[in-house]
Amino acid sequence: MIVGIDLGTTNSAAAIFENGESRLVPNALGDLLTPSAVAVLPDGTTLVGKPALNHWAVKPSEAVTSFKRFIGTTRAIKIGRYSFKAEDLSAIVLRSLKEDIEAATGEEVTEAIITVPAYFNDKQRKATRRAGELAGLKVARLLNEPTAAALAFGIADKEDREPFLVFDLGGGTFDVSIVEMFDAIVEVRASSGDNRLGGDDFTNAIVTHWTDQYQFPADVRSNLLQARLFQAADAVRRQLSDADEASVTLTVGDRQFDLSLDAATFETLAAPLLTRLRDPILRSLRDSNLRIEGLSDIVLVGGATRMPIVRKAITKMFGRFPNHIVHPDHAVAIGAAIQAGLVARDAALDEVRLTDICPFTLGVEVTEYDSHGRLRGGLFSPIISRNSPTPISRTNNYSSMTDNQSQIRLNIYQGESREVANNILLGTMEFPIPKRPAGQVSIDCRFTYDTSGLLDVDVTIPETGETRSMVISDDADALTPEQLEARREQLAALKTHPRDMAENQYVVGWAARLYEEFIDERREHIGRMLLDFEGVLETQDPRAIEPARAAFATALEELEKDQRL
């Protein structure tokens, strides 16, 4: 079966298309959203989701969140004695979601539609696809997140819609897409974005603010403090969605800090981030030849759009109130499952078609002579321009630079700048060419950008008829099928926590976290309850465990609520 997966920076969700509609599938804890957090215990057991978040608050060195920001890079993320790449961690989350769906539906999950931010570049996309493969999923297609949300929005009534704007501010990325719907064809007209802007940046702004304001003990200026501060800031940020002022108590060592923030201060802190929202919006409007008045709707997606300051900024920018039809956290997964239904040719979607675009310009580096005959290197020669409908295939012709040049090096870039230095290098390819006077050897460079947003580069030398297909020579991409298999086995060797134990583990982790956050009587109280619960767990009697766990969870909830108020 094919499923839709929203692999988010903060939260992930899985959905299936069934009986003509798309629905989210709950995880082992009964939640529809699974935090994108992974913990690896010293014994190699992995925790995913809320349990991992709890573990992170206690032992930040053994857990990690927001790793999606590093996907497509070779950066090693250390968890305990293990070292992972972001794609490995994504694979662990995907595996957990896959198991959740299999548990909920009883069917084997073989293929998936995985969503990625529209502004993800080729490396990030390829890494995401590898993550799917590492999790044992065939990635039927990578779908742009705002496009998925637009599908969820557009399919709701299958009515024609004038262009609407999808504003997707997630945990780590920001995307804007302008989408139109006609005769059940969902057509993306333009996309733009900033893949380094998200809710996390707002949280970090609060963290920075507090670090400047409070005198935290220097010795705990460590990962632990940072993790706890981040969590506290995140909680405050969420509270500010409903209140004008929020505070949280943070226990560091023996000291307690009452951290507080009011909405006005937050707005000041967030101002630079809010201005960064403007450019992508303007660019996508410009690219689709629309003015703000031409938009029929503003659709908000992504948890970070819950922030009143963001909504206020949007209302101000567009001069109208955004649309609330779709659930900001669920829309992307719902849309991904609709795409899964499309791929599976579900009868309910017979008439529906989706066309997407390539959100950035792709091209190669060239050297040219200027009008004074001086060499001018490092220039960008676009082959596929941004917002071309996908799939697309374009060919450009280039010539050799010097006499008897024996090889050509092709640097492939993504970006909009005329100088390649400001663009993103996707890969490099070197190949020999016949020796001829300058300019007499030509090569045809064909870029093919498919509906998953993956790029293929083929180079043909007409003179010799030789054709080369580009394997972008990034070391992350250099995995052979065998290496991929080996890596998959390594990850499989990490034990997943037994499914039936997940809820228990979660409550224990929760208690452990609260134990650290409180002091004195309440800490002792938690300690006692935890001991009792662990005693019940040892009996391994489900009939005893379940009521005990419920009671314990209620007690913890009370305590936590108390603290937050």
Add this chain to the structure above:
Amino acid sequence: MSAFHWPWPVLGIAPTDDRKTIREAYARLLKALDPDAATEAFMELRDARDAALSGQFLHPPRAEGEEEDDFGLGTPLPEGTATPETPPPADHPPEPEERPVFTVAYSDDDDRRFQRVVDLLLGEAPLTAADNDEINRHLDTLFADDRMADLGHYARIETWLAQLLAERFPRGAAFFPRIAEHFEWGTRAHELGIHPAIPWLFNSHEGHSLVSELETPGHAYHREWIELARGKPKGPLWTRAIDKPRMANLIGTIRRDYPWLEQEHWQPELVERWEKKTQDGATKGPGPWTWLMLGIFLFTLLARIAGSDFPDSAPTVALDQSTEEVLDKYRYIESPDLAISAFIESRFPDSDVDVPSLRAGNPEFFQEMVQVWDIYKMEPESFDSELIEMITEEYFLHLGGLPYPLLVDELKQREAVLLGLQDDPKRCVDFLRNPQSFAARNVETGDIPPRYVGHMLEVIQNKLPELGTGAPLSREPVTEAGLSALSAKSGLAASALAAGLTKPDASDAVRCATRLALYRRLPDLPETEARKLMTLALKLT
């Protein structure tokens, strides 16, 4: 792709500005399509829709004779006459920046006259005698006094006209000297973006321009001109179309022989400046566009020279040079549609088939043909060109509506055989050893033109060492009578032929060498003779 030519057949609807109709047609076609599997078709559909929605393609390309009446011949235009709306010719070479020229509404009579001249000169319809008269009349009026002296007013159109006239040669060639002289292009080539040599070549002296002389076979430099076109290096269009050092050399030579030209028209300092600016190579200079123009111009010029004896009436069965020359002539045109329509126009002047109807009639073949065309454009020098030319012709056949007498199947089979044979020496040997059995297994091969067998032998000869000695080529006993007939026809010694053709113990290498010698004689013979010789040789083996 950006310049879509005529989107309606792709969408399957009649021209309309109703957005709903266009989008419905698009939706219907998209739903029948899998973009992942049929990327090209998707791209075409999408481009067609965007073009249709742009509202720029509401009128078909101007048909011949249409709008003739809009301009009285020399009579003043009545006040308030609407400027005839002339849509961009559908197959116009992309020239996006200058395109608005067509849509500018001129209020002044002179402007309209000038625009009319431009439209006629650069349009798609063939120029009729009436058109020529009209152009001359308009030019008479325009050049009568100094009213066009205010060049700034026309500067943009003028530059464009100069470049396109160079590009579209020979169209409008008759008017080139006249217009060039009036606008003093000879001294202003630099600012117009055309090579200074172009006006120079066109400037007339006592009714003869240098170009017209060079066109005449027998002219001292006629061969050189042709070689310039034929001996072009491979590469992108502008590098292969023009071989600069040789051209410079040739122009230098010619200049010495034409002192009058030198005195009257040659502008050495302009040329020097030009050449200095572009000396580092056509692709690096400030004006690749200009070099392209020049290249295109020379190229078409030369193609025209070479093809001057091309019979442009009745289609012929023989797939001889004429096709290649026609292709050559239009190869420079980047738009396949334009090239194809030009091909049809020259090959079948009486046919009423046009590109949109061909495309609509058989889109699949049309698409394939465009691809073949592209290949041909890229690799004109390789021996495949003949084959591709043939296939191209075959596609025309499939496209329907064209009066070809050849049978489709025959061509298809021939193509299959040739494609199978062309690079594999073993299969070539196989074929030559026993064409009959090959024919039985595959197709009728008797009709393969001699030059393909010659090609096979080339292939074999190049790979002789790899072949070694094998079984004898022939199966049927050779008669003395046959051998002597062959010897008489080919002019090769009977003993040599016998050694290569009939001796049972002769090696493949010897056989091939003999046959190669035999086939080398073929090009010198008339087609019918060559065919007879071929048949004879094949019978012998």
